[in-house]
Amino acid sequence: MTAVINVFLKEGVLDPQGKAAHHALDSLGFDGVADVRIGKQIIIRLDTDDRVEAEAEVKEMCETLLANTVIEDYTIEIN
Amino acid sequence: MQKTLKIAVLRFPGTNCEFDTQYAFEKLGHTTELVWHENETLPTDIDLVVVPGGFSYGDYLRSGSIARFSPVMKAVSVYANDGGKVLGICNGFQILTEAGLLPGALKRNNNLHFISKHQNLCVINNDNAFLNKCEKGEVLNIPIAHADGNYYIDDEGFQKLEDNGQIILRYSDKNGEPVVVNGSVTSIAGVCNEAKNVFGLMPHPERALEAILGSEDGIRMLKGFEA
Numbered sequence: 001m002t003a004v005i006n007v008f009l010k011e012g013v014l015d016p017q018g019k020a021a022h023h024a025l026d027s028l029g030f031d032g033v034a035d036v037r038i039g040k041q042i043i044i045r046l047d048t049d050d051r052v053e054a055e056a057e058v059k060e061m062c063e064t065l066l067a068n069t070v071i072e073d074y075t076i077e078i079n
Numbered sequence: 080m081q082k083t084l085k086i087a088v089l090r091f092p093g094t095n096c097e098f099d100t101q102y103a104f105e106k107l108g109h110t111t112e113l114v115w116h117e118n119e120t121l122p123t124d125i126d127l128v129v130v131p132g133g134f135s136y137g138d139y140l141r142s143g144s145i146a147r148f149s150p151v152m153k154a155v156s157v158y159a160n161d162g163g164k165v166l167g168i169c170n171g172f173q174i175l176t177e178a179g180l181l182p183g184a185l186k187r188n189n190n191l192h193f194i195s196k197h198q199n200l201c202v203i204n205n206d207n208a209f210l211n212k213c214e215k216g217e218v219l220n221i222p223i224a225h226a227d228g229n230y231y232i233d234d235e236g237f238q239k240l241e242d243n244g245q246i247i248l249r250y251s252d253k254n255g256e257p258v259v260v261n262g263s264v265t266s267i268a269g270v271c272n273e274a275k276n277v278f279g280l281m282p283h284p285e286r287a288l289e290a291i292l293g294s295e296d297g298i299r300m301l302k303g304f305e306a
Contacts, residue, residue, distance in 0.1 A: 009186070013231060014262065016189045065148070068141055068177065070184040071231050 001046045003058040004077040007067045008039035042066055054078050081305060084109040084126040089155070089171075091116040091146045096132035096168065096285065103285035103301055104129075116149035127164045127304050128155055130171030132224075132283060142185065142227040143173030152178055164208055164304060165277045169225055172269070172279030181272055181279045182240065183232035188225070189262030195224040197293055198260060200268050200282060201251035204244040207275045211306050212299045218255050219248075219296040221287035223268075228281040230263035230270070237264060245271050248280055 009015045015037050022036035044061070046054050058076050067074040086104050090097050090113050101111040112122050121128060135146035146152065152174070159165045159180050167175040175181045188194060199220050202213045213219065232240065240246050248269035250260040257266035261281075269280030287297030 013186070014189065016187050016191055016229070016262065020191055065144065066140070068144065068184050070176075070233075071186060 001048060001051065001054045002079045003044045003046060003054060004079065005042040005044065005058065005062060005066060005074055006039055006077075007042065007062075007072050007074045008037055009071055010073050013071050051078055081108065084304060085122070085124055086111045086127045086129060087114045087121050087125045088112065088129045088131055089114050089116065089151055090131075091133070091135035091149060093135045093137055094131055094133035094170070096170075096283070099283075099285045100129050100131040100168070103288055103297065106288055107298065107301060107305075114151055116146065116151050119150045119154060121151070121154045121158055125163075127166060128158060130155070130165065130167040130174050131285075132169030132171060135170055135174065138170075138227070141173075141177065143170060143175075143177040146170075146174045147178040156180060159272075159277050162274070162276055166209065166304070167277075167279040168283060168285065169228075169281055172281055173227060175277060175279045180277050181270060182236050182245075183230055183264075183270065185227050185281070186229040186231050186262075187227055188229050189259075191226075193224070193226040194228070194261060195222070197221065198223045198268075198282060199251050199253055199255075199258075200248045201255040201257070203246045203249055205247075206244060207247065207271055207278070207303075208306065209271065209278045209303045210247055210300060211303045213303070216255055218251060218253060219300070220294050221282050221284055221296050221300075222294075223260070223282045225261070225281050228261045228263065228268075230267045230281075232264055232267075239273075240270060243273055245273065245275070247271055247278065248282070
C-alpha cells in the first residue's frame, strides 16, 4: 500500500512561503488568488495490505517525526 | 576560586559551531568534550550540555527534526529531566524544541532570508542559571545567523512562558524596545523550560567574546553557568 501524507502549517500560523508565492502570483497578474499555502508531500510505500494497520502506523509516523504538531497539520491518504 | 566546569558539546552530522563553542568555554577556563551523536551516554560529572549550532542532517524535513532522535538525545533528555543544565544555540535551540525539551517551534523567517548580522537583544529575565550575570532590561549585541528562527507558540503556551519568566531574550533596538527581526512571537529570541534548567536561543554568544571582532557580550552570557 502507499500512503500519501500532506503536511501543512496550521490555519492561523503564518506561512511565509505561501505569502511570498501569493505575492508573486499577484505581481504576474493572476487576479482572484485568495490564499496560497505551501506544504510538503511525503509518499511512503508500505509492506502491509491491511489498510487499518497502515493508517495507524502512518499516523504514528506523522505524530512522531513527519509533522511537528506544534505548528503543522497533516492528512493521510492510503491507496 | 572559580569552579572549572566540565561541559559536553554535542556533535551531529552537519553541526558546524562545535569548535567555536569549545573555544568559547575553554577561553573562559572550562573544560569541554565533544560528544558524537551516536553515543548513548554523556560523559560523567558534567555541569552542562551544549547543543551547538549548524545544520544537523542538512535541516532535512525540519531543522532539528532528525537530530532529536539521535541516541545521544535520549541521554540528554534523561539528564535534563533530572535537573541537568542544557543550552541549545541556534540549531541546538531547534533540536531542543523538536525534542520537546523546550516549548514552541522555530519556523522559516518571515522574510524567507537567511539573516546573518549583529543584533541587539534585550534581557527579559535573568533569574536563571544562564543570564544571571546580565541585568534585566540590559541590551546585548551579538551575532545571529539563521533561516529558521521564527519562534512560534500558541497563545496559551505564550501566557505560560510570560507568567513563569521563561522568556529570556527578545530582539530589540539599542534602547531595548522589541523589533521584528524574523517574525518571532513578540520578538522572542530565547526561552527556557519551566524548571529553568534547559535554555535555547537563536543568537550566538560563542561568537561574541572579543571586542575586536565586534562584541564581547557573549562572555557574560556564558559565564552565567559558573554561578
